[in-house]
Amino acid sequence: MxxxxxxxxxxxxxxxxxxxxxxxxxxxxxxxxxxxxxxxxxxxxxxxxxxxxxxxxxxxxxxxxxxxxxxxxxxxxxxxxxxxxxxxxxxxxxxxxxxxxxxxxxxxxxxxxxxxxxxxxxxxxxxxxxxxxxxxxxxxxxxxxxxxxxxxxxxxxxxxxxxxxxxxxxxxxxxxxxxxxxxxxxxxxxxxxxxxxxxxxxxxxxxxxxxxxxxxxxxxxxxxxxxxxxxxxxxxxxxxxxxxxxxxxxxxxxxxxxxxxxxxxxxxxxxxxxxxAGALANTFATWHRFTGLSYKGPGADLLLGMAQLIADYNGVGKASHIKAKITELIQYAETIRVFARAAAREAEFHAGIAFPNPLLANMGKYYFASGYHAALRNVQEIAGGSVVTAPTSRDLANPETKEYIQRYFAGAEGVSAEDRLRVLKMIMDMTASEYAGNWMLATLHGEGSMEAQRLSMYRQYDIQRCVELAKKAAGTN
Ligand SMILES: Cc1cc2nc3c(=O)[nH]c(=O)nc-3n(C[C@H](O)[C@H](O)[C@H](O)COP(=O)(O)OP(=O)(O)OC[C@H]3O[C@@H](n4cnc5c(N)ncnc54)[C@H](O)[C@@H]3O)c2cc1C
CATH class of the missing domain: 2.40.110.10 (Butyryl-CoA Dehydrogenase, subunit A, domain 2)
Structure with a gap:
């Protein structure tokens, strides 16, 4: 094998x-x-x-x-x-x-x-x-x-x-x-x-x-x-x-x-x-946008998980505005999966193979790219400023500062400073680091710029059918 x-x-x-x-x-x-x-x-x-x-x-x-x-x-x-x-x-x-x-x-x-x-x-x-x-x-x-x-x-x-x-x-x-x-x-x-x-x-x-x-x-x-x-x-x-x-x-x-x-x-x-050349570039783009849709779900779930975890560690996990933001993150994660599954289920067939539905693959990629910065904003809003200002593992290791950090950076009842810092660092890594910035840009441009998806969607949708519908509704010819 x-x-x-x-x-x-x-x-x-x-x-x-x-x-x-x-x-x-x-x-x-x-x-x-x-x-x-x-x-x-x-x-x-x-x-x-x-x-x-x-x-x-x-x-x-x-x-x-x-x-x-x-x-x-x-x-x-x-x-x-x-x-x-x-x-x-x-x-x-x-x-x-x-x-x-x-x-x-x-x-x-x-x-x-x-x-x-x-x-x-x-x-x-x-x-x-x-x-x-x-x-x-x-x-x-x-x-x-x-x-x-x-x-x-x-x-x-x-x-x-x-x-x-x-x-x-x-x-x-x-x-x-x-x-x-x-x-x-x-x-x-x-x-x-x-x-x-x-x-x-x-x-x-x-x-x-x-x-x-x-x-x-x-x-x-x-x-x-x-x-x-x-x-x-x-x-x-x-x-x-x-x-x-x-x-x-x-x-x-x-x-x-x-x-x-x-x-x-x-x-x-x-x-x-x-x-x-154009057909190859566009056919690849649909395949690759389907790949993009397929890998994005776990990242969206991780954002949601870290937002809820830090809210719990900070003692505000059940506050109504936190629930509202978590709900937006649920919608973000699951809509990505809905597009991916729909693009597979509504596949076209070319040269004997199943081809992800191009309109749905482009819509899905556009959806996750346009929503990513808002998803990060929800996490950052929930997590607070310590994401970027908290001390590091080196300060925790230094005997001169260790005790202060353990005392002042603990969270809600039973949450140690070390655990809280670990989660804050994860949120920093995922939303406010150089890596986060790379990933924000990659989400926009990886699998093609958003304008490429707009063009594809425009080309694939039956706009004339909608115009006819509008004409019929307005009573024009
Ligand atoms: C992290 C990451 C990983 C990637 N991985 C791969 C990979 O594995 N393989 C691969 O082949 N590519 C990969 N890409 C490339 C990705 O597909 C491109 O970034 C994307 O197609 C945009 O091209 P560009 O970055 O060269 O930007 P540009 O083409 O310079 O686009 C910048 C802006 O200019 C606009 N623009 C471009 N041309 C025109 C025009 N003629 N008229 C009007 N506006 C225009 C665009 O719409 C966009 O808004 C990756 C990109 C990133 C960021």
């Missing part, structure tokens, strides 16, 4: 890859003080897959190879398959203390988008991409790969198409076509887990025109391929008392540089068919 252990996953990252962080080259991502934390977080995905009690959730049959593989690499045939995928992503995020595991979800979102669009492309244009996509899925599943989705280009002037930019390197593009493959150049940015996956699946980020054909490009490449370099975003090492979440669970995004990288033809899934 092709399911790797977390040790095998970690070992596979020691492959000569070129990764940089904070101006330095990284020898081994699995032992680097900053990068080892998200690497360990990601390895949970492999631990869950090894747990016999979770078999039904984490494993599925891939019919093309007749083997049991990671559920992420299954061809989802039914709404039930999508519901299981949702459940798996949500469970991973719960185990990761609200932080998604992600190292197969985004890559398989890309695979599923390629499966749909390449079949249409082959049928319409007589190309032969679909068999390559299928073979690549089999390869990912058989080797149980950790796979990132690299879609977002650096983009230069956002108002211009790739071919109109002052430099061709603002979008990843074909530099040369050869008998055995292509040479590509450019950079993808913001790529989640880039320093510690096995391969990148690269897709176009936008719709294109005829002049952009060298930029209409999709391919797969190992992280350690010659000419590939990853510049990771910065972070710092934190202690668990003061940063109970971000000391253990987070992802590091990276900018991937493609410096004249050779890609053999069997790993190329789009090379010049500019008419399909």
């Amino acid at each position: 092709p399911l790797r252990t977390s040790e095998e996953y970690l070992e596979s990252l020691r492959d000569g890859r070129q990764v940089y962080i904070l101006g330095e080259s990284v020898e081994d991502v699995t032992t680097h003080p900053v990068l080892s934390v998200p690497t360990k977080h990601s390895s949970i995905e492999f631990d869950l897959a090894q747990d016999p009690d979770l078999k039904d959730l984490t494993q599925a049959e891939l019919e093309t190879i007749g083997e049991t593989v990671s559920r992420y690499y299954q061809l989802p045939r039914t709404p039930e398959d999508l519901l299981k995928r949702r459940e798996l992503i949500e469970y991973g995020s719960e185990v990761g203390l609200s932080f998604p595991l992600f190292i197969k979800a985004i890559g398989s979102d890309c695979l599923n988008a390629l499966h749909i669009v390449c079949e249409a492309l082959d049928n319409n244009e007589g190309t032969n991409y679909s068999p390559r996509v299928k073979a690549y899925r089999d390869y990912c599943a058989s080797n149980d790969l950790a796979l990132a989705g690299a879609i977002t280009d650096v983009k230069g002037d956002r108002s211009k198409l790739p071919s109109e930019q002052s430099s061709p390197d603002f979008y990843v593009h074909i530099v040369e076509r050869k008998d055995d493959g292509i040479i590509v150049s450019g950079a993808k940015t913001h790529i989640t887990a880039a320093p510690y996956v096995n391969e990148f699946l690269v897709l176009p980020t936008r719709a294109m025109k005829a002049d952009d054909s060298d930029f209409a490009l999709a391919f797969a490449v190992p992280v350690n391929a010659e000419g590939v370099k990853v510049i990771a975003r910065p972070d710092s090492v934190k202690n668990q008392f003061d940063f109970p979440l971000s000391s253990r669970h987070y992802h590091i995004e990276g900018t991937i540089i493609f410096d004249n990288v050779f890609i053999p033809w069997d790993r190329v899934f789009l090379a010049g068919e500019w008419q399909y």
Whole structure:
């Protein structure tokens, strides 16, 4: 059975890859003080897959190879398959203390988008991409790969198409076509887990025109391929008392540089068919927004839990305004799940696989992004100022200040200062730290900017039907 252990996953990252962080080259991502934390977080995905009690959730049959593989690499045939995928992503995020595991979800979102669009492309244009996509899925599943989705280009002037930019390197593009493959150049940015996956699946980020054909490009490449370099975003090492979440669970995004990288033809899934770049970007976006909807529930539950806990510790847990805010948090958490389940149940079917309902997936992503800051506000309003002003674990450890802290920072009857501080620190970590700020921005822009969802919703809704309804009601023609 092709399911790797977390040790095998970690070992596979020691492959000569070129990764940089904070101006330095990284020898081994699995032992680097900053990068080892998200690497360990990601390895949970492999631990869950090894747990016999979770078999039904984490494993599925891939019919093309007749083997049991990671559920992420299954061809989802039914709404039930999508519901299981949702459940798996949500469970991973719960185990990761609200932080998604992600190292197969985004890559398989890309695979599923390629499966749909390449079949249409082959049928319409007589190309032969679909068999390559299928073979690549089999390869990912058989080797149980950790796979990132690299879609977002650096983009230069956002108002211009790739071919109109002052430099061709603002979008990843074909530099040369050869008998055995292509040479590509450019950079993808913001790529989640880039320093510690096995391969990148690269897709176009936008719709294109005829002049952009060298930029209409999709391919797969190992992280350690010659000419590939990853510049990771910065972070710092934190202690668990003061940063109970971000000391253990987070992802590091990276900018991937493609410096004249050779890609053999069997790993190329789009090379010049500019008419399909937009379809690939949009189909991926729906898959990925469904993933977003699937992982957000545990984070919303955790916000609710920490708000109620600190209210209880402060002795105000039953106050009516606290209940009102907690009720808003319940609504936030459960509405996210309602959208995810509805998008699965009202799936469309393309190229033989179930595809999350695009309107509902976009509405759901828009809902959680637009409500996240308000959810944090509720937690902060309930928790009070000590979230940012309370002493630290070091003050609690210092014999000169320890007793004062124990005396003055205790809460309601029976609540010790240490327990209260632990909860306050968790709230600081989740709502008022650098990590919290990253996550606020990630909630807006991850899975695509909110404007991208507005555009998708506008395109998908039958506006004319509503206009006809209005005309009928008004008695106009
Ligand atoms: C934490 C995090 C993780 C991510 N992970 C991944 C990942 O794994 N893989 C991946 O491929 N991407 C990833 N992304 C990228 C994400 O999809 C982008 O952030 C998002 O699509 C917005 O693009 P941008 O950040 O480049 O912003 P920009 O494109 O610069 O957008 C900024 C603003 O400008 C507006 N804008 C952009 N273009 C136009 C235009 N032509 N006309 C008018 N307005 C415009 C946008 O609507 C937005 O409001 C991640 C992002 C974050 C923050």
